[in-house]
Amino acid sequence: MSDTIVALATPFGVSAIAKIRLSGPSVSALMERHLGRGSSAAPCVFLAHYRSVSGKMIDQVVALFFPAGRAYTGEDSLEIDCHGNPLIIRSIIEDLRVSGCRGAEPGEFTKRAYLNRRIDLCQAEAVLDVIHATNKNALEIAQKQLRGALSEKIFHLNDALLGTLAEIEVYIDFTDEEWEWDEKISEKLEGVLLEIDEIMGSHRFRRALFHGISVAIVGHPNAGKSSLLNALLGEERALVSDIPGTTRDFISENITIEGFFVKIIDTAGLRATNDTIEQLGIQKTIANIRAADLCLIVVDQNDPQPLAEEMIGELQKKQCILVVNKIDLFGKISSNFCKELRHLPRTFISAKRGTGLDALKAAIANKIRECALLPEDVAVAINERHREIFRDVRNLIFSAKNTLENQRSYELCASDLRLVLETLGCITGKYDAEKLLDKIFSQFCVGK
Ligand SMILES: Nc1nc2c(ncn2[C@@H]2O[C@H](COP(=O)(O)OP(=O)(O)OP(=O)(O)O)[C@@H](O)[C@H]2O)c(=O)[nH]1
Numbered sequence: 001m002s003d004t005i006v007a008l009a010t011p012f013g014v015s016a017i018a019k020i021r022l023s024g025p026s027v028s029a030l031m032e033r034h035l036g037r038g039s040s041a042a043p044c045v046f047l048a049h050y051r052s053v054s055g056k057m058i059d060q061v062v063a064l065f066f067p068a069g070r071a072y073t074g075e076d077s078l079e080i081d082c083h084g085n086p087l088i089i090r091s092i093i094e095d096l097r098v099s100g101c102r103g104a105e106p107g108e109f110t111k112r113a114y115l116n117r118r119i120d121l122c123q124a125e126a127v128l129d130v131i132h133a134t135n136k137n138a139l140e141i142a143q144k145q146l147r148g149a150l151s152e153k154i155f156h157l158n159d160a161l162l163g164t165l166a167e168i169e170v171y172i173d174f175t176d177e178e179w180e181w182d183e184k185i186s187e188k189l190e191g192v193l194l195e196i197d198e199i200m201g202s203h204r205f206r207r208a209l210f211h212g213i214s215v216a217i218v219g220h221p222n223a224g225k226s227s228l229l230n231a232l233l234g235e236e237r238a239l240v241s242d243i244p245g246t247t248r249d250f251i252s253e254n255i256t257i258e259g260f261f262v263k264i265i266d267t268a269g270l271r272a273t274n275d276t277i278e279q280l281g282i283q284k285t286i287a288n289i290r291a292a293d294l295c296l297i298v299v300d301q302n303d304p305q306p307l308a309e310e311m312i313g314e315l316q317k318k319q320c321i322l323v324v325n326k327i328d329l330f331g332k333i334s335s336n337f338c339k340e341l342r343h344l345p346r347t348f349i350s351a352k353r354g355t356g357l358d359a360l361k362a363a364i365a366n367k368i369r370e371c372a373l374l375p376e377d378v379a380v381a382i383n384e385r386h387r388e389i390f391r392d393v394r395n396l397i398f399s400a401k402n403t404l405e406n407q408r409s410y411e412l413c414a415s416d417l418r419l420v421l422e423t424l425g426c427i428t429g430k431y432d433a434e435k436l437l438d439k440i441f442s443q444f445c446v447g448k
């Protein structure tokens, strides 16, 4: 890369320290000019005064120099830690621009790391996930992928496919006219297809990891849905009243249950109503039920109202837990309450008093584990871009296998497999396209 880029790597505003980052061929000359110190063969940290182009001292800073071979970007890099005053930050960055630096584009440091082969494309995407992960599990998987978990899987698939291609080439070169059928090749391709299916299955965990497993609280008005949301959050988030139809629009909040990141949604109570706003709320409830991974059906033990058939139809398609509420009162839910929901796991709570919440949380966590909404140990979790490429790769392998089995042509199968390898390479960026890179790196913040 011919130019040297500069950007603030920490959030702009008042802070104890701010980090200004530089990368490119003129880093050592800039160090000499502004910090009075030449580059070194090894990474180094030093205290210096930053002097502007006109020789004015702007701030006392701590500088970290990384020579190309040891730097994140794969080129000479410098980090200047100055005092976190926006006036100082602006002065230094402006001055570096005067000195010939260009302001970095979003993600440009990571793009350079990729272009200089310090990391592959999957790892570059993982950097973005590491920055944006909002819970422990998502962070863990992002870090695994940054260390190369997905790249390794792709490397392994690539290796298996190359091996199969090599075997086919031998047949093409050395087999005489007579067709010799080798079942092993078909079996190997079948094995690769199974591995790809397993990796593709991990796509659904990504949503759960990064956006949370969505749990909708549904039920009749006044059953205590908003009270349950508040009890789970430990704060008075939603309005609670004894007037049926209190919740109109849904309310969504994030909580962690036994280490799982859960998006919990309180919805409008389900009943026949002429109130237009309430009807709109109910429509949103139906949409929330459809989109949810799990539904908590709250029933007031004292006044167990049957749900409309239409609702039961919707809920039967979902994973559900029946939550019997208001156990602090004396009512008792009859054993033939809503026969369609009778088979569901039940928990008994008092949202008002906070009783039974631990058992309910355990039931939610059990459902998450049981239904593999999110296994405890996820090896990789592919994103939409990876999934699309894997889908193409899968179709191509399938076609290669068919070509072999039906047309009995090693030549055609080999050419299909070459295309498979090329397509698979797009995941790690072995075969890159400028447009694709722009799309990926534009999601980063400036300075990364
Ligand atoms: N005794 C008792 N009352 C409760 C309990 N949970 C909720 N309530 C009361 O039931 C009434 C309705 O509670 P909400 O939480 O607003 O019910 P909701 O299901 O959100 O109702 P809508 O928003 O109208 O659909 C309020 O008066 C609550 O105080 C409980 O466990 N015990």
Ligand SMILES: [Mg+2]
Pocket (backbone or CB within 6 Å): 225, 226, 227, 238, 239, 240, 246, 247, 266, 267, 269
């Ligand atoms: Mg409510």
